[in-house]
Amino acid sequence: MEVRDEFIEEFGQKVFEDIFYNIYGDQSDDYITIFSRRYSDRINSSGHGVFQWQGKEVSFTYQDGDWNGSEITDYSYGELVIPQPTKTITIFVLDEQRVLNEGHNLEFMRDKFENLREEIGKKEREYSYDRYHQPGQYIEQHYRNWLYENYLTTTTKTIEVDY
Numbered sequence: 001m002e003v004r005d006e007f008i009e010e011f012g013q014k015v016f017e018d019i020f021y022n023i024y025g026d027q028s029d030d031y032i033t034i035f036s037r038r039y040s041d042r043i044n045s046s047g048h049g050v051f052q053w054q055g056k057e058v059s060f061t062y063q064d065g066d067w068n069g070s071e072i073t074d075y076s077y078g079e080l081v082i083p084q085p086t087k088t089i090t091i092f093v094l095d096e097q098r099v100l101n102e103g104h105n106l107e108f109m110r111d112k113f114e115n116l117r118e119e120i121g122k123k124e125r126e127y128s129y130d131r132y133h134q135p136g137q138y139i140e141q142h143y144r145n146w147l148y149e150n151y152l153t154t155t156t157k158t159i160e161v162d163y
Contacts, residue, residue, distance in 0.1 A: 090128065
């Protein structure tokens with residue numbers, strides 16, 4: 001059973017919904033306190049908070065947005081659950097499988113990739129900016145086309161960050 005399902009079974013759908021209404025300021029319940037909210041982009045966020053349940057304090061972490069929907073990722077009685085701050089970054093890498101499938105010389109393409117490293121780094125930063133400020137299919141397709149033309153693909157890496 002997933003954490004979300006366990007949470008809803010233990011506390012009910014109303015508490016689950018109230019948490020997310022409080023996160024977005026659509027309502028204010030005295031029994032729920034949101035401590036932090038960190039945006040991954042304009043739509044997706046994560047954070048933590050507490051609520052009172054039958055005289056006990058329950059802490060929780062959440063993720064919300066169009067990546068995974070609304071999720072309670074962890075909860076605990078008494079102990080404050082504080083998520084480890086992380087950031088997921090997208091990295092452009094050479095699509096070696098495609099290079100080989102199309103019969104190109106892999107060493108030549110690796111050299112070409114290294115020579116374009118500065119331009120690729122610039123595109124990674126532009127992609128990150130565009131994806132945060134205007135997420136959507138148009139932006140994704142624009143960068144997919146550029147990646148395809150240059151025999152590149154994307155991978156993601158999660159890194160710890162200090163705030």
